[in-house]
Amino acid sequence: MNTNTPDTPEKPLDFIRQIVADDLKTGKHSDIVTRFPPEPNGFLHIGHAKSICLNFGIAKENNGTCHLRFDDTNPGKESTEYVDAIQEDVRWLGFDWGEHLYYASDYFDKLYDFAVQLIKMGKAYVCHLSGDEMREYRGTLTEPGKNSPYRDRPVEENLALFEQMKNGELDEGTCSLRAKIDMAAPNMIMRDPAIYRIMKKHHHRTGDTWCIYPMYDFCHCLSDMIEQITHSICTLEFENNRAIYDWVLDTLKTPCRPRQYEFARLNINFTVMSKRKLLQLVEENHVDGWDDPRMLTISGLRRRGYTPASIRNFCDTIGVGKRDSWIDMGVLENSVRDDLNVHAPRAMGVLNPLKIVITNYPEDQEEEMVAQNHPQNPDMGTRTVPFSREIYIERSDYLENAPRKFFRFTEGREVRLRYAYLVTCQEAIKDENGEVVELRCTYDPETKGGSAPDGRKVKGTIHWVSAKHGIPAEVRLYDRLFSVENPDSDKEKNFKDFLNPDSCQIVESSILEPSLAELGQENRVQFERQGYFCLDSKESSPKKPVFNRIVTLRDSWAKMQKKR
């Protein structure tokens, strides 16, 4: 139950939820049925997540049902590999279709009967125009089309021809079944659209039983009708298709009359969102498969370490409207930060190690330092981190000629090693090239745990890992796949010309605190001061852990540097 108190104002409904609410209120519908209808010709991406959250969300909020229906009417492009991946992704996102798993191909018999019915009504005909001819006859945006010479074939002939199409007696491309509507219609889609074409292709579910397959405009509305969908929600580019959606259902006088509503599809900058382009990246090996952690596919986001909740929250934040919009990639990144900040335990990992020797720390001494797993949530407990004379810190935490505002190591500056000691850098050792290879430091034995008994403060706290105890790991630092906001917009260049060459930086010699050896595949951690990480599900092994950086922490120091 939603308790709507002044303290927790209810979020205003988006325009589709408003329609649903009104339909419930007026009694137009008492049960809400929606559907998510992917074509199994590729993997789902973040744009689909928006649709999934909308359709399953509306059903859930109204005690309704949401069907998962595969729109598998084009066997040339579809496969069970995609069917399986899509189901896994929807489930992973946290949605459940119960027993309502359907395939448009389940309706092929019924669809065929409806087509025959249309022919008998004189509302469909078999047309022998070739593809090119059909285009010619269709007219243009400003000129009406002209009728096909086959438009007035007698019903009996159409019936016989359609039967032959079905029986495989006609070759692909020789003819098609067309709805007889209006070749002068200002809406191009209504100029006698093809509703069945000959395709002698093996279908992943119906095998070789069909030689003809229905087109989207004929199949989709009828599938919705068969499943008693109340609200058929799709993206804006189908607005023109609503006319044919309505025409089919109205002329067939179907008992159930679903309505189509359109919303704006999701655009995010610094990426591409079409399945066709994602497929290209996969097939041409620009990425490591559909689940490459840089891809905004659901499986890519999963491998990257995004949580289902963060994606759902993202979809909730961006809203549902009708205007074309571009969401900043930062909003997506923010949603996973917000989630992980609350739920991910903390740990220390040094990405680019620089050794420091604490010269006044006893040679063979070791200590167990107590560290909190989450600074804001004591319930997440503590762990111990081994400390010794030689440790690694982040290379970027030392600067030879440090500005005043640099709070980390430089000669003579005291810094806190998190949960350990206050340490002062005395000297930097360089190699023959002048490269700093080691720091000599001294520690204050009175500051165990990290605070000084005399109350003195240090500005900087840095992470570290004991050299003797640290575990080596490979870490992959990901950045946006494209280096420009809209890789699609350039008229001369291809979107692939804008691939970001630095989108995956592999760091082979990171050193992590030993507790990280126990981390499970499903878990995510924050490497303090760095970002959120998880094990790579494909490449990581206990012998050689491989971590993916999910997202960085916000870094106001870096921002300051950039400004200067």
Place this chain on the structure above:
RNA sequence: UGGGGGAUGGUCUAAUGGCAAGACAGCGGACUCUGACUCCGCUUAUCGGGGUUCGAAUCCCUGUCCCCCAGCCA
């Protein structure tokens, strides 16, 4: 150019004739054993022009710009 849609801060979303609100980004500050988190403050918007009205982002007229449609794809 025919038809169908759409224009609110830098970005996204709300306001359903009655104080233009929220989020993100940005800027400034506080706090801090993560330069994280959190908290506080600030800058920035109704596409243009007319009209109706006591009152318009909202209604009317008009103009401009953007998106979609000429697959036997979905």
